[in-house]
Amino acid sequence: MKKFKVFFNIEKEEQWLNKQLEKGYRCTHVSSLGIYTFEKTDKSYVLRLDYQERLTGEKLEEYKGVYEDFGWCYIKSTPLNGVRYWQKENDHRNEIFSDRESKANYYKRLMQYSFWLGTMCLTFAFLLYSDTELYHESIWRMEGSLFWKAFIFETPFALLKLTPLLLVGLFSSSYYTAYKQHRALKET
Amino acid sequence: MKHKLLPLSETMHYILLALREPLHGYAVMQKTEEMSSGTVILAAGTLYGAIENMSKHDWIEPVGHSGRRKIYMITAEGRRILKVEQDRLLHILSLYEGSESNEKV
Numbered sequence: 448m449k450k451f452k453v454f455f456n457i458e459k460e461e462q463w464l465n466k467q468l469e470k471g472y473r474c475t476h477v478s479s480l481g482i483y484t485f486e487k488t489d490k491s492y493v494l495r496l497d498y499q500e501r502l503t504g505e506k507l508e509e510y511k512g513v514y515e516d517f518g519w520c521y522i523k524s525t526p527l528n529g530v531r532y533w534q535k536e537n538d539h540r541n542e543i544f545s546d547r548e549s550k551a552n553y554y555k556r557l558m559q560y561s562f563w564l565g566t567m568c569l570t571f572a573f574l575l576y577s578d579t580e581l582y583h584e585s586i587w588r589m590e591g592s593l594f595w596k597a598f599i600f601e602t603p604f605a606l607l608k609l610t611p612l613l614l615v616g617l618f619s620s621s622y623y624t625a626y627k628q629h630r631a632l633k634e635t
Numbered sequence: 636m637k638h639k640l641l642p643l644s645e646t647m648h649y650i651l652l653a654l655r656e657p658l659h660g661y662a663v664m665q666k667t668e669e670m671s672s673g674t675v676i677l678a679a680g681t682l683y684g685a686i687e688n689m690s691k692h693d694w695i696e697p698v699g700h701s702g703r704r705k706i707y708m709i710t711a712e713g714r715r716i717l718k719v720e721q722d723r724l725l726h727i728l729s730l731y732e733g734s735e736s737n738e739k740v
Contacts, residue, residue, distance in 0.1 A: 495680075497680055508703065509705060510683060512660075512703055512704060512705075513660045513661070513679055513682060513683045513686075514679040514680070514683070516659075516660060516661035516679075516704070517661065517664070517678070517679040519679055533679075540676070540678070542678050543678050543679050543680035543681070544678050544680045544681050545646070545675075545676060545677050545678035545681045546644060546645065546646045546681055548644050548646065548681075549646070549678075549680060549681035549684045549685070552684055553680070
């Protein structure tokens with residue numbers, strides 16, 4: 448079974464994945480385009496998401512080795528970003544973090560990630576908007592039905608041009624979510 | 636100024652104590668569980684992060700391999716940190732005893 452879904456919040460993604468597993472599935476592959484592959488299973492599984500950037504070669508093997516010793520299976524994913532998917536059979540040890548510090552550090556990594564992507568989108572938006580108007584200038588000089596036809600025709604393109612800004616908004620909100628979680632763990 | 640990892644978290648404390656003998660990651664978890672009578676059970680991500688962090692500060696270092704697993708052990712700097720923590724905790728313990736005798740008076 449394949450499902451398509453796009454997430455901008457890693458915790459919502461984790462919740463959604465676990466909801467699928469509760470229905471008697473096991474995740475076998477995650478593609479960065481948002482295609483999740485599942486297969487039916489009799490056993491009960493749990494999935495946890497970690498965020499680790501820039502892990503390659505020996506470092507990645509060591510990272511995987513530690514998790515695998517604890518019974519976690521690495522789900523193959525197209526690592527466009529640093530989200531790591533870990534799955535294991537449901538038992539009494541289902542967490543990947545056992546203290547506040549490490550959980551807080553996890554949220555810190557998520558903050559850095561959202562911040563970086565948000566900044567990229569913002570830069571891109573500035574470049575895009577500095578030399579193009581949202582609508583062609585000539586359309587404002589048109590009258591009556593001609594104006595409306597041109598306006599309706601151009602609106603989808605205008606919306607498309609707004610996409611980077613929309614993404615800035617989404618990444619800002621996921622930054623803020625991670626920040627709140629991080630602060631809550633640091634305070635008490 | 637005080638090192639940013641001090642005072643040691645319970646997790647780091649147990650890991651440093653466990654690594655007075657050479658162990659790989661999973662064995663550190665087992666040793667910690669045993670030393671804490673089952674009250675401190677390290678999870679994979681927490682252990683991985685702590686090992687990374689303490690290696691970065693040269694408190695522990697890899698001393699070999701067992702299969703694909705890396706074996707770590709405490710360094711001289713790590714032992715110095717343990718000593719600092721021991722003194723701090725002994726002092727706090729002495730305060731506990733002190734206040735108790737005050738109550739009796």
